[in-house]
Amino acid sequence: MRRETIHHPNGQSTTYVYDSFVDPWKQPPAETILVQHGFGRTAEHFYHWIPALARKYNVIRRELRGHGGSSVPDRGAGYDYSTATIVDEIRDTLDQLGIQRVHFLGESTSGILAEIFAATYPDRVSSIIVCSSPTHLPEAGQRFLAFGMPSWPEACRRLGSRGWAERLAAAPGTLASDDPAYKQWWIDRVAESDGEGLAGYAEFLCQLDSRPCLDAIRAPMLILAPTNSAMLTLKSMEDLAARVPSAELKPITARGHEIYSEAAEACQAAVLSFLEGLTPTTQTK
Numbered sequence: 001m002r003r004e005t006i007h008h009p010n011g012q013s014t015t016y017v018y019d020s021f022v023d024p025w026k027q028p029p030a031e032t033i034l035v036q037h038g039f040g041r042t043a044e045h046f047y048h049w050i051p052a053l054a055r056k057y058n059v060i061r062r063e064l065r066g067h068g069g070s071s072v073p074d075r076g077a078g079y080d081y082s083t084a085t086i087v088d089e090i091r092d093t094l095d096q097l098g099i100q101r102v103h104f105l106g107e108s109t110s111g112i113l114a115e116i117f118a119a120t121y122p123d124r125v126s127s128i129i130v131c132s133s134p135t136h137l138p139e140a141g142q143r144f145l146a147f148g149m150p151s152w153p154e155a156c157r158r159l160g161s162r163g164w165a166e167r168l169a170a171a172p173g174t175l176a177s178d179d180p181a182y183k184q185w186w187i188d189r190v191a192e193s194d195g196e197g198l199a200g201y202a203e204f205l206c207q208l209d210s211r212p213c214l215d216a217i218r219a220p221m222l223i224l225a226p227t228n229s230a231m232l233t234l235k236s237m238e239d240l241a242a243r244v245p246s247a248e249l250k251p252i253t254a255r256g257h258e259i260y261s262e263a264a265e266a267c268q269a270a271v272l273s274f275l276e277g278l279t280p281t282t283q284t285k
Contacts, residue, residue, distance in 0.1 A: 001050075003043075005069060006096045008089055012079070015069030016093065017043045019050045020058040031126065032058040032099050033275075036090075038108025038132070039205060040165060040190045040198060042068035046107075046260065052268040057103070057275075062093060064110070065204075066197030073200060081204050087117050094124060103275060105129040107260050108231070112136065112210045118221075119213035127278060128217070129271055131224040132257050134232045135240060136209040141231055144171075145202070152206065156199035164198065165190035173230030173255070176262035214243050221247040222274040224267050229257040248274065 002018040022030040033053055035046050043061035053059050063070040065086060073079035090113065094102065103126050106114030111133020118125045134141070142152045147167045149155040156164050165187040169175050175186060221244055225237035234251060241249040250270045254263045 003069075006093060008092050010079070010085070010089075012065065012073060012089065013071040014065075014089060014093055015043075015063045016097075017061040018058070019054040019061075021054045022056060022058065030056065030058050031275075032060060032102045034090075034094075034102040034104050035059060035061045036104070036106045036110040036113060037061070037064065037067075038106075038110050039064075039201065040067070040161070040168070040193065041107070042189055042192060044068075044189050044192075045186075048264055049260070049268060052265075052272065056272075060097070060099075060102075062090070064201060065089065066201040067193045072194050072197035075196070075200070081200060083116060083204075083208060086113065086204065087120055090117055091121055091124065100124065101126045103127045103129065105131065105271070106133060107131045108133055108257070109137065109205050109208065112205075112208050115210035115217060116208075116213050118219050119210075119216035122216075122218055125219045127220040127222070127275065129222045129224065129274065130240075131260050131267060132226050132229055132232065133223075134236065135211050135214070137205055142206055144230070153199040153202040156195050156202055160191075160195035161193045161198050162187060162191035164195070171230065173228060174257055176254075176256060176258040214240070217244050218246060220274075220278055222271065223247055223249045224259060224270060225249060225251045226257055226259045227251055227253050228255050229259075231257050250274075 005013050005015045007013045037045055043063050046061050066072045104114040111130030114128045114130055118128045145152040146155045169183050223237055223241055225234055227234055241247045252259045252263045252266055
């Protein structure tokens, strides 16, 4: 495992974790999976995916803007918190690491980023995988995450990252387990991010929408769809699959939204089966 931080031309920094247990003599070189966690989480939330993925693939777990070790833009400092900026920072991450193409795995709202990235930089993705991912956050979802406060970003500012995580952990259909030890571990990991960092990113997510980009997606796509999420319906995932011709839908039976953790083995098996079924032709459509 290698944890490092890179610096972007716009002054922000991004922390990532690199893992690979691929046989170093194998040719051609292993392909790379970019794992982008969802809101509030960090690279650590995907620790248990490494044994499954890193034996055959190079794996990069990238931390979102304002999350974990990645920088928090100063309010009023002129940072352009836009879709173009965030997507370009992902592109710059790959450029600085010397990686031309990735299999982009986006969890929850980062699946929206995966879809937009695939439409914007089709030559940089071999496939995309979205896990428990909406195409946008409707007002009802934003109200759910605000916990009775004026807005979701305001809830993050008032409660701080730990307080906000505690509220989410108490809501049904969210966390992967009722195990008190897991809940505490999960909350502690979210609390590693700054409350203002989460608030700024929440403001960004309130306007993020991949629907205008879906028709431009050409890369093979796997949709891991939770059956009982508090944040999205299986029907919405079926609609997404119908919209993208290259998409394959895989319903994942679970009691909540965090199928990457609750149903990790099922998700990992689906991802590996999907990747192993790709051919050079399907990856370059």
